[in-house]
Amino acid sequence: MERGFLISVDGVEGSGRTLHVESLKKWLEEMGYGVTTVGIQMSKLMSEPLSEVKRNIVFQRFTLFLAYATDLADQVENVVKPSIKSGFIVIADGYVNTLKSWALTRKLSQEWVNNVLSITPKPDVSISLISPPSVIIRRIIRKRGFLDPLTSAVDLCINEDLYRSFSRYVNKFQSNLTALTEMDGGSVFNTNKSLDQSTKEITYYVEGYLKR
Amino acid sequence: MERRKKRKGMIIALEGIDGSGKTSQAMLLRDWLSHRMDTFFTEWNSSEWVHEVIKEAKKKNVLTPSTFSLIHATDFADRYEKFILPMLKAGFVVVSDRYIYTAYARDSVRGNDLSWVKGVYSFAVKPNLTFYIRVPVEVALSRIKESRRFIKPSEAGDGMFQNVTPEEGFLKYQSMVIDVYEKLAKEEGFVVLEGTKSPREVQTKIREKVGELLWKEDF
Numbered sequence: 001m002e003r004g005f006l007i008s009v010d011g012v013e014g015s016g017r018t019l020h021v022e023s024l025k026k027w028l029e030e031m032g033y034g035v036t037t038v039g040i041q042m043s044k045l046m047s048e049p050l051s052e053v054k055r056n057i058v059f060q061r062f063t064l065f066l067a068y069a070t071d072l073a074d075q076v077e078n079v080v081k082p083s084i085k086s087g088f089i090v091i092a093d094g095y096v097n098t099l100k101s102w103a104l105t106r107k108l109s110q111e112w113v114n115n116v117l118s119i120t121p122k123p124d125v126s127i128s129l130i131s132p133p134s135v136i137i138r139r140i141i142r143k144r145g146f147l148d149p150l151t152s153a154v155d156l157c158i159n160e161d162l163y164r165s166f167s168r169y170v171n172k173f174q175s176n177l178t179a180l181t182e183m184d185g186g187s188v189f190n191t192n193k194s195l196d197q198s199t200k201e202i203t204y205y206v207e208g209y210l211k212r
Numbered sequence: 213m214e215r216r217k218k219r220k221g222m223i224i225a226l227e228g229i230d231g232s233g234k235t236s237q238a239m240l241l242r243d244w245l246s247h248r249m250d251t252f253f254t255e256w257n258s259s260e261w262v263h264e265v266i267k268e269a270k271k272k273n274v275l276t277p278s279t280f281s282l283i284h285a286t287d288f289a290d291r292y293e294k295f296i297l298p299m300l301k302a303g304f305v306v307v308s309d310r311y312i313y314t315a316y317a318r319d320s321v322r323g324n325d326l327s328w329v330k331g332v333y334s335f336a337v338k339p340n341l342t343f344y345i346r347v348p349v350e351v352a353l354s355r356i357k358e359s360r361r362f363i364k365p366s367e368a369g370d371g372m373f374q375n376v377t378p379e380e381g382f383l384k385y386q387s388m389v390i391d392v393y394e395k396l397a398k399e400e401g402f403v404v405l406e407g408t409k410s411p412r413e414v415q416t417k418i419r420e421k422v423g424e425l426l427w428k429e430d431f
Contacts, residue, residue, distance in 0.1 A: 049265045060293040070282040077276040115331035
């Protein structure tokens, strides 16, 4: 049986990650591929406990990072590896580069972060999504109605308002993400355009991998 | 006049296999120290929230070597960032019943690469003093059987071995853990104590060493 493969889609909240994972999945399924999705904070092991305690441990960066790493490792072991082995395409809605960008933006050492995540398989196709902070914030507010301090880097927001703090955070996060993605041969897409246009660009890129 | 020097915090760790007597020794040390200075006592696998997640996961048998390792690291990090590090900075003596070396031993025995495990825990400062209580596995086993008669799955490798009795599992698993501890004892400069001696003798030795450390560089 042909081995499946792994597509990672990385980006900050509001970058269009989930949307593009969904449309990639649909597109691939229409072509007859079996597709499984995984993603950040979606493991059986850690998803619930993380959402319960996140508010209390928002300043404990090592703890949070290790909890996210556990969450990812659980999905890698129980979903990603077996799915790929049985010929499925796995799309990760947030993968290693999202976690690394989160950590680097919070000044955790790159060496440490790389070591912790070195047990995860390298994606076959690596896609990162970026957009200007103003666009990202507009998307988040449209969806949730407000900027949630918890997901808006409140731990980095001292002496600033949420909007400015989060804009700066998105900039730093995205420059880390871009560097990481380019370093391991992935591709960065700016989603600050029509959904149709973004989707075309991304599917064209994945098609290139399928035809290789 | 010279200003009184700020007291530096310290970490004193106790390591050893299950049944080595390390917890009793750690508690005796804690009680002795707490009359003299600010003392904090912490145990392995006791984070308020991660502990529960681990318990559930073990019940459902869903942990693999890497998630076993990472979830225990999360538990440790939670206690480290919330308690150990701030206490250390505030000048407390932290008595730790098991520290990062427990993870080095248990995780590598499970098949994780030891240098990876060391890397995962490299955010934590090393203890100022680590006691390793050495006992033969047979002694540890008979102590456990005498005191409560059954062996916890975690003491027999949590399903690492197929088709073995709890006793066999205990002997196999703890022997592997001992091998790693013995290597670490040299590399990391543990103070090795013979756990077959009487509890009082062991404790006397521990207090002696702790006393040297705490009162030599006086405050």
